[in-house]
Amino acid sequence: MSLPKVLIINQPFNSDTGGGITLSNLFTGWDKDKLAVACSAYILQDNIDTNICNNYYQLGQEEHKWMFPFNYVKRKYPSGPIEFDEKPIQNLSIPVSKLRVKVIMNLFYPVLEYFGLFHAASTFQLSPTFCAWMDEFKPDVIYAQASDRSSIAFCIAIQAYLKKKMVFHMMDDWPSIISNRGLFKKYWQRKIDAEFRVLLDRCTILMSISDYMSEEYLRRYGKTFIPFHNPIDVAFWKQYPRTDYALEEHPTVLYAGRTGLGIQASLKTIANAIQQVNEELRLSIKFVLQTAEMPEWAAAYSCVQHRKFVPYQDLPKVFSAADLLILPYDFSPRATQYIKYSMPTKASEYMASGTPILIFAPRDTAVVRYAEAHAWAEVVTENQVEILAKTIKHLISSASAKKTLAQNAQEVAVMRHDLKMVSGAFKEVICSAVEEIVSC
Structure with a gap:
């Protein structure tokens, strides 16, 4: 099989981010010398595979150029090809000041956004060094992702320079929330939408992350997007088959992933619900948060237990050991707007694990629609502690309900x-x- 040389823009291969995991699995079996990646320095941090x-x-x-005077505030990263050593997993992190990051995220960016400067404060340009690197690689096709105005323009510039076909993959509906604050939000909404449509017109193939996103983008942009979500090695995720779904002495409900926008509030609601179930049934259910940092609110709940991330190869054992796996999304309008058409990377991994899944999310989301269509998870779509607690109580207590859910999910994982x-x-x-290309 002769595969084309692919230049990948804005997403590295790794095993600790949703985008990196999805990319790694989609490009499984590709010739190593036929792949090249160009990414911003802040994305190229930990665990590059x-x-x-x-x-x-x-x-x-x-x-990456920042306008005056912001060029004196932003950190400067070197440009150029990266030299790796022999290790299969590379850590490129540069120590950063937590205070500096906090000031930039909580003060600098919000001020730029409010005064309508954020989307014009920086641009990406094709440097001679970058062009020489692309020329040396000689890609046959471009696979690109974007998440802001500057990356939209950069993808267009790369395609214009190389004059190669471009495949564009959407992971989240960021165009819906990219400019919904500040004095000039309407202006930037119109401008970025127009520029994004130019990018779509430049692409030969468009991809989405879910069926629901494809439906919406056909309506919104008049374009066909082919859905590609995270595929999984089913045998890898079924290494620790679960056969007993009886109530454990110390049951665990597990959430593994990121916190922050679109998730944080629902995690707290889940903690409240589990606390309530423990009091009513005199149980000691543990709500395990396997996240980068323990949320500040978690200390107030005796049921919450924090764990650091584990190596990717250990996740099948961790998922199979839990009694219930949680997929939460927040119910706020802003959060729903952001995650509405997204599909969690871990959804397919959860499915294959043999542990039943509970989704706590707004009804009008891709993950809820998919779960209800194929019965691979229990779903709670009302943001009420009492309803959530009732569902958790039922699942924890019913071995047959857990077994049926888990088996359905595994079948969906295999089939789809x-x-x-x-x-x-x-x-x-x-x-x-x-x-x-001779043959693929």
Whole structure:
């Protein structure tokens, strides 16, 4: 099989972010020397997987330009190809000041956004060094992601320079919330929407992260988006098959992933519900948060237990050991707008684990629609502690309900998320964008 050379823009391969995991699985089986990645320095941080690709270009100060006086505030990163050592997983983190990060995120960016400067404060440019690196690689096709105005323009510039077909993949509906604050929000909404449509017109193939996103984008942009979500090696996730669904002496409800926008409030509601169930049934259910940091509110709940992230290869054992896996989304209008069409990377991983899944999220979201259509999870769509507690109580106490949910989920994982099947379809779509490739 002769595969095309792919230049990947704005997403590295790794095993600790949703985007990195999805990318790694979609490009499974690709020739290593036919992949190259160009990313901003702040994205190229921890655990870069060089088993899949070791040709990386760091987009730094030669490409990312900040206007005066912000160029004196923002950190300057070097530009150029990255030299890796022999280790398969690379840590490129540079120590940063937590105070500096806090000031930038909580003061600097909000001020720029309020006065309408955020979307004009920085741009990406094609530097001679970056162009030489692309010329040396000679890609057949571009696979790109974007998340803001500057990356939209950068993708357009790369495609115009290389004159190659471009595949664009949407992971979240960031265009809906990219400019909904500040004095000039209406102006920037119109401008960014127009620029985004130019990018879509430049693409040969468009991809989404869910069926619901594809439906919405056909309506909104008049374009067909092919859905590709995170495929999984089912055998890897079924290493620790669960056969007993009886009530444990110390049951655990597990959430593993990020916190922050779109999730934080619902995690707190879940803690309240579990606390209530423990009091009513005199149980000691533990709500385990496997997250980067323990949320500040968690200390107020005796049921909450924090764990640091574990290595990716240990996740099947961790997921199978839990009594219930939680997929939460917040119910606020802003959060719902952001996550409405998204699909959690861990959803397919949860499905294959053999542990029943509980979704706590607004009804009009991709994950709820998908779960209700295929019965792979119990769903709570009302933001009420009492209703959530009642559902948790039922699931924890009913072995048959847990077993049925878990078995349904595993069947869906095999039928719709199998790594070989989905990555094979992904290869075919990428190849279809490229002319004069011998065979794919």
